[in-house]
Amino acid sequence: MTEAALAFHRRIDAALADAGLRRALALTAGRLAGGRAAAFDALTDADACRDDARRARAGAIARLDSLLDQFAREASARGCTVHWAETAADARRIITGIARERNIRLAVKSKSMATEEVELNEALEQAGVRVVETDLGEFVVQLAADRPSHIIAPIVHLSRQDVATLFQEKLGATAADVADIPSMTALARRLLRAEFLQAGMGISGVNLAVADTGSLCIVTNEGNGRLTSTLPRVHVALLGLERIVPGAADLAAVLTVLARSATGQASSVYTNVMTGPRRHHGGPGAGPAGEPDGPEELHIVILDNGRSRVLGTPLAEILYCVRCGACLNACPVYRLIGGHAYGGVYPGPVGSVVMPGLHGLEDWSELAHASSLCGACRDVCPVKIDLPHLLLEVRREAASRQLAPLWIRAAMPAYSAVATRPRLYRWAGRAAARLARLLQQDGWIRRLPGPLGAWTASRDFPAPAARSFVEEHQARKAAAR
Ligand code: SF4
Secondary structure: OOHHHHHHHHHHHHHHOOHHHHHHHHHHHHHHHHHHHHHHHOOOOHHHHHHHHHHHHHHHHHOHHHHHHHHHHHHHHOOOEEEEEOOHHHHHHHHHHHHHHOOOOEEEEOOOHHHHHOOHHHHHHHOOOEEEEOOHHHHHHHHOOOOOOOOOOOOOOOOHHHHHHHHHHHHOOOOOOOOOHHHHHHHHHHHHHHHHHHOOEEEEEOOEEEOOOOEEEEEEOOOHHHHHHHOOOEEEEEEEOOOEEOOHHHHHHHHHHHHHHHOOOOOOOEEEEEOOOOOOOOOOOOOOOOOOOOOOEEEEEEEOOOHHHHOOOOOHHHHHOOOOOHHHHHOOOHHHHOOHHHOOOOOHHHHHHHHHHHHOHHHHHHHHHOOOOOOHHHHHOOOOOOHHHHHHHHHHHHHHOOOOOHHHHHHHHHHHHHHOOHHHHHHHHHHHHHHHHHOOEOOEEOOOOHHHHHHHOOOOEEOOOOOOHHHHHHHHHHHHO
């Protein structure tokens, strides 16, 4: 097993041993999954809505090149500055450069997995820019020097009491400040309002970009995305290059299913569509007084970081993803081990395809084995991504590159040799069943030897029946004659 795979297994063991984590996950992931189910049940034709969203995303990915060109042209024509970042390092260099040239000392950020992916906060801090996360969950993550453990619910792994203790330790919060969730939210809001007013730069991710108008769509529930993108003088939006749709109709198709899948809401509380920076007196559509708010400069950084390598491969369908997080909430594995165990920015079923897709199979293919392939992720995906099929693609590619553990590589040809010879297979089955029955106690096998012991480490194995299915069938047929 590779060092990366061993580290993954160690993180899984640690997560399984953490009863508090399991309670927190069951509560929040269960609530989000239940909200999603109710929201889709309430739609008259939920399946058709998912088909529409899938069509919008598939159509966009099929002509990504031309849509990106069109988007860059239209956004530039409306006063935006468009930058292209091939790698995470390019994105960090471009954004820290924008901050340095304008002598920015404080930046406020709304939630963005793309900025986590490129490790932007660390780069900005090194460049002398204090970064403040303004999404409540991300604010807590930053305070705890932690990492998000879910795409849309970054502190799914923490309980209310964990956050209260953190606020008391780090913010000097009083007992009244942390008496309940509204009090804690009010405290965070008071602190963040001051930061919004002083920040020289706002940074956001982008849910979707609209090619024919050069617009950016950002959805949030806390309004922090709107404050981040309107109050500071400079705004930087980091856009994963796959997050594009041709026009407003496709945007609407995706928004119809996005919030329902993520949180069970019909729509997010704030859906912002930004087209260009603030327009002044006399500008097109600005009216005589100009616009009252908005950034003076709007920079859009289009991030590749491995995405274009996925295009045209068997994993390309993962580029349809709109990062709703529904597949995490539905996944029985994620619900037991949480996001940190996966080790990357994107956890759960989607992360098990995205991470090897973007960053290579060598360090990330093992994630695809953390799945029972039950199909729950595919059933809830708003754009109907066939995640089990993609997980099998990752496994297949890893096996073809000899990345599977040595014992699997040795065992599979041997299994294949036996399984393709019916008489040998029946004989081996009978021998294995006899041996297994020697290990049974009260009809259960509690410990299997060697690598098979991984199966019984966390569950018992039923002892094989005295007769195989074929033997039983033949016996009954003979008796009926
Ligand atoms: S793969 Fe589907 S369900 Fe999972 S985050 Fe992406 S869009 Fe949502």
